[in-house]
Amino acid sequence: MKVGERLKSSVxxxxxxxxxxxxxxxxxxxxxxxxxxxxxxxxxxxxTQGPAGGDPLIIGKRYSGADVEVLCVTPGAGPLSIDGVELELAAPRPLPSSD
Incomplete structure (x- = not known):
């Protein structure tokens, strides 16, 4: 797995x-x-539904955990995990004030 790589679920x-x-x-x-x-x-x-029946992945959202971050480009059933750690929906980064 490398940065910029596109991955598709088989389920x-x-x-x-x-x-x-x-x-x-x-x-x-x-x-x-x-x-x-x-x-x-x-x-x-x-x-359209994985065997685990997990929460759906949301298009345009980032998921992170276990030192990995991915961007969902096509929605589908989840969850995402790596090395036994489930990736969680990443909180949006606050923009700096323009005052």
């Missing part, structure tokens, strides 16, 4: 782009318990 319609990857990350990114892969390597016609 839902979810797709993400990797924004940040730490040096200590060793495992694959999982969506609803199944490994994510490049879109050309994923099975065609993903399901």
């Amino acid at each position: 839902s319609d979810a797709e993400v782009i990797v924004v940040k990857v730490g040096r200590t990350v060793s495992g694959p990114l999982l969506c609803a318990g199944a490994p994510m892969a490049a879109p050309d390597g994923a099975a065609a016609g993903g399901a």
